[in-house]
Structures are given as structure tokens and as C-alpha cells.
Amino acid sequence: MSQNILVTGGAGYIGGSVVAELLSRTSSSIKGATVFATVRSEEQVQRLSKHGIGAIQLDLHNETAAMEAVIRNEIDIIIHTASSAVPSHVSNLVKALGRRRQVGGKETYFIHSSILTMFGEDGGWPSGEVRDTDPLFEKEKQLGTDHPGRATDIAVVEQAKAEGVVTFLVMVPTVYGKGSGQGRRLSVNIPAYVRTSIKLGIVYKFDKDGNPPATHISDLTALYALLVEKILQKEPIPSGEKGYYFAMAHRISWWAIMPRLAEGLHMRGLVTEPRAQTWPSYDMASEYLRWPPQFVRAMGTSSGQQIPINAYQIGWQPKWDEQRFLEGMDDEIKAALESDTVPATLFDKLLSPSKGSTGA
Ligand SMILES: NC(=O)c1ccc[n+]([C@@H]2O[C@H](COP(=O)([O-])OP(=O)(O)OC[C@H]3O[C@@H](n4cnc5c(N)ncnc54)[C@H](OP(=O)(O)O)[C@@H]3O)[C@@H](O)[C@H]2O)c1
Known part of the structure; x- marks a missing residue:
């Protein structure tokens, strides 16, 4: 069973709240996991460490440091919230998970945080309804890589396929509420x-x-936790080219x-x-x-006319x-x-x- 989870952007709004959510889970399979978080400054390392979080100082532009952090801490699952639109960050992290898979002989998983507004007309998407069960990866490829978020989605799926890493793309809408x-x-x-x-x-x-589609931060972090639970329980859920999750609770x-x-x-x-x-x-x-x-x-x-299907099908129940x-x-x-x-x-x-x- 996979047990070491790394959350990037641990001092950020979404990443920090995801870390808090994972650490608060006392009754699920997540309880047995060890949670690490990446931050950029020594001051942030100190602050997170005081709260018992395994903080790792890492600039995601640094490929060697990213590889070292993943291998040294035997990371099996990465939840990437530090950047939705920087392909080199995901490339560094997915390569590291690919190496970890070879070394550890276990599956590794990458949960990316992308941008849901890209699937509306102002985000360059054709008009009309769009479901997360549609063939979105093919459509993103057809639209090309002008939008850095789209270029990053494509990099996640392609690079992970090459490295044998299992991926999920959480399409993040407008998020509100005080983070934790x-x-x-x-x-x-x-x-x-x-x-x-x-x-x-x-x-x-x-x-x-x-x-726009929107979600309270507590509902969003519950979706990340649900994905992690499904991974730990080895439940087959949509992944890779089919692994798009519109994290939308309402408009x-x-x-x-x-x-x-x-x-x-x-x-x-x-x-x-x-x-x-x-x-x-x-x-x-x-x-x-x-x-x-x-x-x-x-x-x-x-x-936009985004319609979320996948998250609800795996049991997501937003409260807001x-x-x-x-x-x-x-x-x-x-x-x-x-x-x-x-x-x-x-x-x-x-x-x-x-x-x-x-x-x-
Ligand atoms: N919040 C929303 O409503 C929303 C909606 C759609 C999509 N998103 C996307 O979700 C992602 C997270 O959003 P957020 O609101 O949590 O942003 P945030 O509060 O700014 O958090 C991002 C975190 O990532 C860290 N980071 C940035 N570049 C890094 C690098 N090169 N190496 C290591 N760490 C780095 C930042 O470090 P520092 O603390 O040092 O700045 C920060 O802690 C963003 O990419 C955003 O575009 C957010």
C-alpha cells in the first residue's frame, strides 16, 4: 500500500489546506500515510515543522532537487498544487515518480491541479456543454499549447504515460472560503x-x-482526500487520458x-x-x-458550460x-x-x- 504523500505548494492556499485535510483524517486509510509538503523558504519550513508537518524546501524548477526529494522520502503519491501552468514543474515531478516506481517496484501517482475556466469560451474552449467524461485530452491536444495551463495538462498526461505513472487532473474552479x-x-x-x-x-x-463554476475550499480538499483514499484502496477510477475531474460544486x-x-x-x-x-x-x-x-x-x-460527472461518480459530496x-x-x-x-x-x-x- 502506498503511504508517503507529497503535497507541493504547502504554504499556499490550496496546498496548505490539502495538507491540513489529509492530517485531519483519523478514520480513513489516509491515517496510516505520512504527509510531506514542499515550500520555498526556510521560514516556511520552520512554520510548517512546528505543526508536525514534514516540510521540504524545494524550488520546483530544480530537477535534481525534485528527484532527490522524491527518492529520499520514498514518495508514492504527489498532489501538485504549486503551479497549474508550468510544464517544467510537472515534468520534474513526474520524472521523479517514474524513477521512484523503478526503484521501489510500486505504482506511483500524480494528482495535478489544473484550471477549470480553460474549458469555457474565454479560456479558448469551443462553445457548448463540456463534461469531464468527454475525450478532453484529445480535444486539448487539438487546441494546442497556447494556454500554459493546457500545455501543462498535456505534459502531465504524456510524460506520465512515458514514465508509467498514474495521473489524475483535478480541474479547479473559482475557490472561496478561508483555508486551513x-x-x-x-x-x-x-x-x-x-x-x-x-x-x-x-x-x-x-x-x-x-x-463561473465554484467550490468551497473544504469541499475541494475533500475531493483530493477522496482521490487519495481511492488510490490507497486500489479502487479503479478514471485516470490518465480519462482522469479529468471537474471539481465544481455549483456556480x-x-x-x-x-x-x-x-x-x-x-x-x-x-x-x-x-x-x-x-x-x-x-x-x-x-x-x-x-x-x-x-x-x-x-x-x-x-x-462556461462545464458539467462535472467523474468526481460525483467516485462519491464526492460537496456541502456548499x-x-x-x-x-x-x-x-x-x-x-x-x-x-x-x-x-x-x-x-x-x-x-x-x-x-x-x-x-x-
Ligand atoms: N485559488 C483558486 O481559486 C484557483 C482556481 C483555479 C486554479 N488555481 C490554481 O491552483 C494553484 C494553487 O492555487 P493557490 O490559490 O493555492 O495559490 P497560492 O496560494 O499562491 O499557492 C501556490 C504555492 O506554490 C508555491 N510555489 C510557486 N512556485 C513554486 C516553485 N517554483 N517551487 C516551489 N513552490 C512554488 C508558492 O510558494 P510561495 O508561498 O513561496 O509563494 C505557494 O505557496 C495555482 O496554480 C492556481 O493557478 C487556483
């Missing part, structure tokens, strides 16, 4: 709106509504969210207007929200729906006000230094 890790505890979208609204004194919405409407944000922030005296206004331009939105110009439209207005999310909007504001202490590095490479320095 020992590093960053906030997601990207709603905290960015809160931060930016306070800075500008106004809540801005886009000129078009978006109804949200930005135009339903923005009035609530405006109300909540106005009540606290943090913005001057109790109603949301429309962004004067997408460029301004990109600059202030600190979202890369090429992604701002998709992040602000995309919808749109109504619960909207009713809890004040908690989203509170979490953003209280926990916005670790700056996000997600888009650093895609933003120019001048834009980075003007951001919140």
Missing part, C-alpha cells in the same frame, strides 16, 4: 475584490456578469456577489458607495486587481451550494480583512514590475 493551512489562507478572486475596493473606495463590477454570479460586497464594505465605512459601479476599463481592472491582462476577462466575466455561499458573504469579507497577511505570488511572473508595484 499554515501559510496563505485566502484565495484569489474575492480577497482581490475586497482589497481593491478598499483601496479605490468603490466596489467595481465588470460590464458583463460571469457565472456563482459575480453580479449577485458585488452588491453584497458593496453593502458589507459600506457598512464598515470602507467604501464610499453602498452600490457597485462598473469598471471604466479592463486595463484598469487588471492593474488594480493585479490579475494578468490576458486572464482578467476570463477571471471576471467567464461562465450557491445559497450557502451568498449567505456567508460577510464571512468572506471578514476573512479577507483578517487574514490578508501573506502576499500572493501566483501572478508575479505574469505582471510587469510597474504594475506589480501599483497593486494592492
Whole structure:
């Protein structure tokens, strides 16, 4: 039975919360596993170690170091949350799992975290309904590798096939809710709106509504844990070219969210207007929200017609729906006000230094 699990991005929002979820499992087969987490700084190693987490300092660009970390710690399962759109990271990790498989003589598994909005029109996907049971790998190959997330999905599946590693692709939607890790505890979208609204004194919405797929962080981490359980129990579930899992619990409407944000922030005296206004331009939105110009439209207005099948078929049961999310909007504001202490590095490479320095 596979027992050593490595989570990349252990000081990040999703990775930190996945580590906490795995460590909290006291009654499942996961209980017997040892969980390691990769982080980038010595300070993060210290912080995670204090909480009993086996933290490994590793920059995923470093192929040799990635190989050493996997072989030395006898890693059988990697949950990769550090980067959805960097093919060289997955290549380094999958190669290491391939070597580990040869050395240890056991199956090895790679769970990748990808981007669900790529399967909507703003993400370059053809219009119409798309199910995670469709032949998505073939379609991604046909569309090509212009989108770095798509290039990374393709690299995961192809490289793993070559190395004999079993893969699963968790397609991550807009995630909300306070994380439970020992590093960053906030997601990207709603905290960015809160931060930016306070800075500008106004809540801005886009000129078009978006109804993207969404999931609470606790439901998302439950899906990762479920995949790990299935692996440990050796249950045959879709993997490789068929191993796409749309981690979508429900949809949200930005135009339903923005009035609530405006109300909540106005009540606290943090913005001057109790109603949301429309962004004067997408460029301004990109600059202030600190979202890369090429992604701002998709992040602000995309919808898509994604239909999740696989996750539900293996027994995923999300506990949050749109109504619960909207009713809890004040908690989203509170979490953003209280926990916005670790700056996000997600888009650093895609933003120019001048834009980075003007951001919140
Ligand atoms: N949050 C969402 O709503 C959402 C939605 C769809 C997809 N995703 C994707 O899911 C992934 C995780 O998202 P997140 O919200 O958890 O982001 P996050 O909080 O920024 O976490 C990413 C973590 O990965 C680490 N990392 C980045 N580059 C690395 C490298 N070269 N070597 C080692 N570690 C590295 C970061 O280290 P530092 O702590 O040093 O910065 C950070 O701790 C991202 O790729 C994101 O695009 C997220």
C-alpha cells in the first residue's frame, strides 16, 4: 500500500489546506500515510515543522532537487498544487515518480491541479456543454499549447504515460472560503475584490456578469482526500487520458456577489458607495486587481458550460451550494480583512514590475 504523500505548494492556499485535510483524517486509510509538503523558504519550513508537518524546501524548477526529494522520502503519491501552468514543474515531478516506481517496484501517482475556466469560451474552449467524461485530452491536444495551463495538462498526461505513472487532473474552479493551512489562507478572486475596493473606495463590477463554476475550499480538499483514499484502496477510477475531474460544486454570479460586497464594505465605512459601479476599463481592472491582462476577462466575466460527472461518480459530496455561499458573504469579507497577511505570488511572473508595484 502506498503511504508517503507529497503535497507541493504547502504554504499556499490550496496546498496548505490539502495538507491540513489529509492530517485531519483519523478514520480513513489516509491515517496510516505520512504527509510531506514542499515550500520555498526556510521560514516556511520552520512554520510548517512546528505543526508536525514534514516540510521540504524545494524550488520546483530544480530537477535534481525534485528527484532527490522524491527518492529520499520514498514518495508514492504527489498532489501538485504549486503551479497549474508550468510544464517544467510537472515534468520534474513526474520524472521523479517514474524513477521512484523503478526503484521501489510500486505504482506511483500524480494528482495535478489544473484550471477549470480553460474549458469555457474565454479560456479558448469551443462553445457548448463540456463534461469531464468527454475525450478532453484529445480535444486539448487539438487546441494546442497556447494556454500554459493546457500545455501543462498535456505534459502531465504524456510524460506520465512515458514514465508509467498514474495521473489524475483535478480541474479547479473559482475557490472561496478561508483555508486551513499554515501559510496563505485566502484565495484569489474575492480577497482581490475586497482589497481593491478598499483601496479605490468603490466596489467595481465588470460590464458583463460571469457565472463561473465554484467550490468551497473544504469541499475541494475533500475531493483530493477522496482521490487519495481511492488510490490507497486500489479502487479503479478514471485516470490518465480519462482522469479529468471537474471539481465544481455549483456556480456563482459575480453580479449577485458585488452588491453584497458593496453593502458589507459600506457598512464598515470602507467604501464610499453602498452600490457597485462598473469598471471604466479592463486595463484598469487588471492593474488594480493585479490579475494578468490576458486572464482578467476570463477571471471576471467567464461562465462556461462545464458539467462535472467523474468526481460525483467516485462519491464526492460537496456541502456548499450557491445559497450557502451568498449567505456567508460577510464571512468572506471578514476573512479577507483578517487574514490578508501573506502576499500572493501566483501572478508575479505574469505582471510587469510597474504594475506589480501599483497593486494592492
Ligand atoms: N485559488 C483558486 O481559486 C484557483 C482556481 C483555479 C486554479 N488555481 C490554481 O491552483 C494553484 C494553487 O492555487 P493557490 O490559490 O493555492 O495559490 P497560492 O496560494 O499562491 O499557492 C501556490 C504555492 O506554490 C508555491 N510555489 C510557486 N512556485 C513554486 C516553485 N517554483 N517551487 C516551489 N513552490 C512554488 C508558492 O510558494 P510561495 O508561498 O513561496 O509563494 C505557494 O505557496 C495555482 O496554480 C492556481 O493557478 C487556483
